Amino acid sequence: MSHLRKLVHSARMPIRWGDMDAMGHVNNTVYFRYMEQTRIEWLYACAQRLGIGAYEGQGPVIVNASCTFHVPLTYPGEAEVRMFVGPPGKSSVESYYEIWMDGKKYADGSAKLVWIDMKTTKSAPLPEALRELLAPAGA
Structure with missing residues (x-):
């Protein structure tokens, strides 16, 4: 992932026993949950910063x-x-995620x-205040 991108949030996710599957590792669907939780935390923080509602x-x-x-x-x-x-x-933005544990990248x-x-249900322009939050550092 060498494209221009800006770190906006980091979250810690405890790995629960129930996250595991029959193969003895975290099920692939759970990785998407980890990314979703991180994204929602960030979006909530943006809403707080810009004013809820x-x-x-x-x-x-x-x-x-x-x-x-x-790595599993x-x-x-x-x-x-x-x-x-x-x-x-x-009207859009790409989000990217890295999942790390113990100094090693897993996904x-x-x-x-x-x-x-x-x-x-049609696309709409990103609000200007949100666009400013998303702007690359130094832009």
């Missing part, structure tokens, strides 16, 4: 998500999920967030 009737949806698994996570442990964003588009992920009008 500032964009009533609009918000982000995920239009695609992916994960590349490098196992119980017990605590994973760190680092979230990055790329430069904002007119890379991504998800494209598109800002939509909830009534029409």
